[in-house]
Amino acid sequence: MLRQASVVHYLTRKGYLHLAERCGVRFPACTLPRFTCVGITTRSTMSGSCTNSSDMKSEVEANLDLSKLRYSMVWEDAVMLSEALDIKDTDTILSITSSGDNVLHMLLGKPKKIFAVDFSPTQNAVLHLKIAAIKELTREEAIKLMGYLGTPDERLALLKKLKTLPDHAKGILVTQLADGIAKGLALNGLLEGSIAKLRQACQDGKGTQNMKDFLNASTPQARLEILHSWPLERIFNGHRETCNALADHGRDSAQFKYVHLSANQYGVALATRLSKWFLQEASMCRDNHYLSAFLLGLEGICEIPMEEIDQHLPFYLHRGNFEALKDLVDRVEVYSGSIEDKLGGEFVFDKANLSDIFEYMSIEAAHVLMNRLTKSCSVGGRIAMWNLLCARHPPSKPDCGGRYLQLLGGLSAKLSAQDRVPFYQDFFVCECQESS
Known part of the structure; x- marks a missing residue:
């Protein structure tokens, strides 16, 4: 029992x-108990005026060892995310890179552009590897390169075969991640x-x-x-x-x-x-x-026959998806830096995948970033975010250029119930709306 x-x-x-x-x-x-962090536990704690401060950088960025590969696979439900964002062919998407799986899955919705942002060059290098594999390799070769098939020697030979890797990404892959690639980068x-x-x-x-x-x-x-x-x-x-x-x-x-x-x-x-x-x-x-x-x-x-392996692979490696992505990967621009940096100037996005980044910030920094995102999001645009261990919520109608984020509670609850990854406490979908 x-x-x-x-x-x-x-x-x-x-x-x-x-x-x-x-x-x-x-x-x-x-x-x-529901687990919370000090400060941001209700929507009212996030309300306030829109702040344009460029001094508040991601706190975690200054203290994290960026040379380490933290995630080789994205453990956030890609299907749930794409349904939440309702991607259109006119959309510009802002997304946390992580290891790129969800960037590639959102790309199947054929948006106009995806800006993949991560302050870890190592995480971005993994996305560059996947993009180069899609461009240059057959599907079976890409499956081998990521470690689901093949031998260490075959994987390293495929890495050397790639010609479209940016120099900075190639340097990270060869000097820092070669052992992981040989062993199987997909889960390393x-x-x-x-x-x-x-x-x-x-x-x-x-x-x-x-x-x-x-x-x-x-x-x-x-x-x-x-x-x-x-x-x-x-x-x-x-x-x-x-x-x-x-x-x-x-x-x-x-x-x-x-x-x-x-x-x-x-x-x-x-x-x-x-x-x-x-x-x-x-x-x-x-x-x-x-x-x-x-x-x-x-x-x-690796013990599963090739003809049965699709359901055990990330979506970008599925039959059909892999070939479709060959014509789409040039729509991805990878940016090493913080979300705060990317929001500078006149940058505007229509949809955003923000993972659980607000858990890594102080109340003040999260407040500033949420409001800056609201200001940079187009009216009718959507933002998706997760809570892992801290209960943080969208703000309640701050004065942000006449815009605010409206929590889509019904959709958030529906998708949360369908989540196929168990780690997260909550999932939120918000829509940017104009104040009346």
Whole structure:
């Protein structure tokens, strides 16, 4: 029997508890808190006048080791993001790069332009690698280069084959990331390394077969039966060697500056979100490459026949998508710097993907940036953002050139319920509107 009391509130709120109970699982009553950071917990805390200060740079930028590859895969649901932004062919999009997967997925909507921005040159280099692979390689070669197929020697040979890489990106890839590329760059960032620790805890020395069985199970009941064989005490109780591996190794301390959680609280938060993930409907599991990456890793995915591999790959590597992107990747402009820097001058965007960047800032810096974004967004434009561990919300009608961000609550709730990645607490979609 599953005894982890920490998951009950979350499962009840999300409507999954009845699935567990129907399968004979009982949870004792408990309350799981919503985690917040000091300051920005309601919309009213973000209200105020529009500030044009250019002095407030991203605080995390000054304290983060930018040479490290933190994410080699984007763990934010690309389908949910594209539906939220409702991309048109006239759109100029502003996006956090991360490792570029969602930039490439949004590009399938054929916008006019995407500005991919990241203050980490290393993260931008990974996007440059993916763009060059799309331009110059066959789909099978690109799959090998990213590590889902092939050998280390084949991957390094493909890296040398690329001619359209910018010099600065090539330097980073050759000097800093060559070992990761040889091993398989697709799941070789710090976050992916931490996820591997969680995966190993689930496998409990049994290899990938029980992970494959879980992924292919047709009902929540069948998945719950497999869960019984996993070391759930370590996973769901939030011990440091499992859930808190993400906090210890997957993220820099600079990214946790405004998070006020104990180690075990973070473990509980992650465990409850994993519970939701594990109890999804079967169709969401089978077509969920995020879940495949979590449960199988490169080792397990590499065992899958080429003709069946699509559902386990990021969308840019899918049949059809890869060829379509060849004619679109020149619409991407990669910018190394902060969002604050990019918003200078007369820059205007129609849609924006901002990941969870507001969690890394002080109240004042987040206030300034949110208002500057409102001022630079076209009327009717949309902004999408996530909350991971800090509850931060869109502002309430600040005086920003006669514009404000209107939270699209119904759409945000609908998409949050469809999220196929378990790490985030909330997802918001806002629309830029004119004050009446």
